[in-house]
Amino acid sequence: MPQVANRPQYPTDHPSVPVRFAVGDRVRVRKTYPLGHIRTPYYIRGHAGVVERLCGNYPVPEELAQMRSGLPAQPLYRVRFLQREVWPDYAGRAEDVVEIEIFQHWLEPLSA
């Protein structure tokens, strides 16, 4: 394996905004359509799900795409959505899910 210089490094201790959500919290993805480099898929905007796990804090991709630092970082979550709630005509089992990584600034709290 050749030694590769300038490998991307992923520092883990980014200064970050406070974590708002915990595993099991119900959240809704913001239904908004800003321009730019967005890592929140269109198909999930406006849908409600449950936090499956916290992934750590990462620089904001919308900012990174503009050559800015993306700091303070945003917590990144894996959110679990029921397929039947995402696609009204979904033909599979009621338990089928799609799990998506979503940044905190794209999530709103939803009371249970």
Add this chain to the structure above:
Amino acid sequence: MSDAAEDKGLGDYRPLSYFQLMEVSLRELLLEKGIVTDAQVQATLEDMRARGPEAGARVVARAWTDPGFKARLLENGTRACEEFGLDVPALRLVVVENTPQVHNVIVCTLCSCYPRMLLGLPPDWYKSGNYRSRVVREPRAVLAEFGLRVPDHVSLRVHDSTADMRYLVLPMRPAQTAGWGEAQLAQIVTRDCMIGVAVPKASDSL
């Protein structure tokens, strides 16, 4: 234009596509400005080409034979791979486990995020609009097209790799493989099994 003529680099005057032109321009600018050297570009290409699904298969085979390793792999995929001696720079790995109740499949609907450090370059179909748009909304139909029929009593989890994490499916070990060693087990763990569009078969062993 035949592939052979294209390989010789002769007589092919087709204009570059938009993205090819963008890649060439960006690469040449980075070299010109001294941000990267040609040797670094070549070394990175070599590094990517040297990677293939064998590394992922070894990880799966170890998880099948070592319950402690499997637990650590599911807890923190990156750390477990490093403990296993794999060089996985910049990889943040989430390993998802297939069980008799749950089948997992990986996609990146936004582009083509893929655990390259463990599986090498992604197959073309993984990057296709067809797979990326359909596997989220009709996963059972798409898997059936790959020849994988997920039984009705098994629920499906689609993992959309949208941000900083990368995913690997830990398939179920086939029942007929009792007593096999890690090397033999690794042979039946294909790339597609680790994406979740196939499952390992004992009959695939050499």
